[in-house]
Each structure stands twice: as C-alpha cells, then as structure tokens.
Amino acid sequence: MLEQNEILQLNKKGWNRVAEQFFEGSFDVLKYGSYAPSEEQLNLLGEVQNRVILEIGCGSGHTxxxxxxxxxxxxxxxxxxxxQIETARDVVSKLNAAVNLIESPMEEIxxxxxxxxxxxxxxxxxGWTVNLPKTLHNIYGSLKPGGIFVFSWEHPIHSVVEYHDEQLRFRRSYVTEGAEQHDSWRGTPIVMHNRKMSTFINTLIAAGFRIDQVIEDSNVADDDSVSPAKWYSGTKARMIPSTLIIQCHKPC
Ligand SMILES: C[S@@+](CC[C@H](N)C(=O)[O-])C[C@H]1O[C@@H](n2cnc3c(N)ncnc32)[C@H](O)[C@@H]1O
Incomplete structure (x- = not known):
C-alpha cells in the first residue's frame, strides 16, 4: 500500500481531474448530502452573522x-x-467578504x-483525509474555546451496502478499516479510507471535542424517480442513512 504522502499526491491529481464534476452552483439552502437534512432544518451552525469560519475541503467555494x-x-x-481552489477564488472574488483560500491537504495546513x-x-x-487524528487535531487547535465543528460525510453503513437483485447487500466488510485503492473512480485512480462510525466518534473525542449531536436522519419524499441501483436513491435512503452529520465543540 502507498504511504500517506503518496496517497495525497495521487488524490490531488485525481481531484484535479474530476473537480468539474463537483462544481456547485450558488445555493440558498445548505445541503449536508444526498437525502440528508439541510442546515435550514437542523440549525447546527447557529448564528453565522459576524462569525469567523473555516471550511475544510471547500471545493468550488459555494458553501x-x-x-x-x-x-x-x-x-x-x-x-x-x-x-477547486482556482474555481473557489473566482466564486469568492464576487463577494463582499474577507476570504482566505489555502491549497493544502487538511492533514497539514x-x-x-x-x-x-x-x-x-x-x-x-x-472522510478523504489520510490521517483522521491529525486532521481533527488541526481543526480542534484552530477553533476558539467554545468553537463549533460540524461535518457531514457519507454514512459508513451506506458505503458498504449496494442494491442488487432488488435487495440491499453488503459489498464489503463494515468492520475492516483502512485505505482502499480505486483504479477508476469517476475515471481516475484514487485512494479512499474506510472507517466505522465509532472511529469518527472516538477520534473526535480523542482530539478533545465534546459531541453535541449525531444525525443519521434522511429526507425521503415519496419520490422513487431515482433508480435504486444508483449509489444514492430514495429506496436505499429509506433503509439506511445516506449521510452522517456530527456537531461538536471545543470546550471552554
Ligand atoms: C466531495 S468534494 C466536497 C466539496 C465541497 N465541500 C462541497 O460540498 O461541494 C470533496 C473535496 O475534498 C477535497 N479533498 C480531498 N482530499 C483532501 C485532503 N486530504 N485535504 C483537503 N481537501 C481534500 C477535494 O479536493 C474536494 O474538493
């Protein structure tokens, strides 16, 4: 298996190739993921007015x-x-706000x-991080005492289950963690890390965070227009959560 630095190099190349597939447009409702409740429904960030905010993995800058x-x-x-940073620079240049963009791995900023x-x-x-403890240590250190950290990621159960022959079935083990090399993810080689839900929670705790809310809810309308064979579908979301959202804070 590749070293962490080699994975970051590979993923950087991969993300530069696929970036355009992920460019967002402007939005008024902050979605935490497919079928996930929005910030407008959850109010996890609290008052945003006048706050100093860091976004990790900011993509095209629309958040x-x-x-x-x-x-x-x-x-x-x-x-x-x-x-992604180039696109974000263009997006934020039209704003009336002080924005600093850093092209960097979240593991070392x-x-x-x-x-x-x-x-x-x-x-x-x-979840793209190659080193979750180090990344959470960085985020924790950057927050003021009392500061809030909210993240969403694909729910670790969602990642292991696929729809096949009108049933959901396990495509790999939930309990086996670690790096998984994909030769052609959206047409490019990339390395992802498989982690259990408890790993996210326990690593947050080890970094010093206090957990306030863990959210596994889905918004599933009676809309079956999306084929259940798709990676995200209403059929799948009715049975397992698509997204994990955690709100936590750095104690005072
Ligand atoms: C699925 S996109 C999400 C982007 C944005 N947050 C959004 O909601 O549109 C994941 C982002 O994570 C970035 N990324 C992947 N690995 C990273 C790492 N190790 N450090 C920092 N960013 C990373 C990618 O370049 C990509 O922009």
Whole structure:
C-alpha cells in the first residue's frame, strides 16, 4: 500500500481531474448530502452573522459564498485540489467578504491560525483525509474555546451496502478499516479510507471535542424517480442513512 504522502499526491491529481464534476452552483439552502437534512432544518451552525469560519475541503467555494451571504465576517477555505481552489477564488472574488483560500491537504495546513475560528465546517470532505487524528487535531487547535465543528460525510453503513437483485447487500466488510485503492473512480485512480462510525466518534473525542449531536436522519419524499441501483436513491435512503452529520465543540 502507498504511504500517506503518496496517497495525497495521487488524490490531488485525481481531484484535479474530476473537480468539474463537483462544481456547485450558488445555493440558498445548505445541503449536508444526498437525502440528508439541510442546515435550514437542523440549525447546527447557529448564528453565522459576524462569525469567523473555516471550511475544510471547500471545493468550488459555494458553501463559502452561502456563508458570506449570511453575514460571516471572515472566511477561510482549505482544499487539496488546485483546480477547486482556482474555481473557489473566482466564486469568492464576487463577494463582499474577507476570504482566505489555502491549497493544502487538511492533514497539514501551513499558516492556519490557532484558537481563531468560531465555527469549522466540512461538507462531504473530512472522510478523504489520510490521517483522521491529525486532521481533527488541526481543526480542534484552530477553533476558539467554545468553537463549533460540524461535518457531514457519507454514512459508513451506506458505503458498504449496494442494491442488487432488488435487495440491499453488503459489498464489503463494515468492520475492516483502512485505505482502499480505486483504479477508476469517476475515471481516475484514487485512494479512499474506510472507517466505522465509532472511529469518527472516538477520534473526535480523542482530539478533545465534546459531541453535541449525531444525525443519521434522511429526507425521503415519496419520490422513487431515482433508480435504486444508483449509489444514492430514495429506496436505499429509506433503509439506511445516506449521510452522517456530527456537531461538536471545543470546550471552554
Ligand atoms: C466531495 S468534494 C466536497 C466539496 C465541497 N465541500 C462541497 O460540498 O461541494 C470533496 C473535496 O475534498 C477535497 N479533498 C480531498 N482530499 C483532501 C485532503 N486530504 N485535504 C483537503 N481537501 C481534500 C477535494 O479536493 C474536494 O474538493
């Protein structure tokens, strides 16, 4: 298996290739993931007005735009992919807000201020880390005492189950963790990490966070227009959560 630095190099290349497939448009409702409840439903970030906010894995910058439009005072976005940061730079240049963008792996963020942020947020990016303890240590250190961290990621059960012959079945073990190499994820080689739900929770605790809420709910309308064979579908979401969302904080 590749070393962590080699995985980051491979994933950076991969993300630069697929970035365009993930470019968001502007939005008014912050979605935490497919079939997941939105920030408008959950209110996990609390008051955004005048807050200093860090986004880990900011992608095309549209979540930063959403936060700026809600009056955030200062925004920082970190992403591994130069292509994503380039797009985010264009998106935030149209905003009336102070935004710092850093092209960096979340595992090692040069220049990230300590004890600085009111809120840290990560939407479907944290699970890409090759080193979860180090990444959570960085986020914890960057928050002010009392600061909030909210992240969403594909639910670890959702990742192991696929729809086949009108049934959900396990495609791999839930309990076996570690790096998994994909030769052609969206057409490019990439390495993902398989982690259990308890690993996310216990690593947050080990980093010093206090957990406030763990959310596994799905919004599933009676809409079966999406084929159950798709990776995200209403059929699947009615049986297992699509997204894991955790809200926690750095104690005062
Ligand atoms: C699924 S996208 C989510 C982007 C954005 N948060 C959104 O909701 O549209 C995941 C992002 O994580 C970034 N990423 C992957 N591995 C990373 C790492 N080790 N450090 C920082 N960013 C990473 C990718 O470049 C990509 O922009």
């Amino acid at each position: 930063l735009e959403y936060l700026a439009n809600r009056g955030a005072r200062e925004l920082w976005g970190v992403d591994l992919s130069g292509k 040069a220049g990230l201020p300590m004890n600085y942020f009111d809120i840290a947020l990560s939407v479907y990016a944290l």
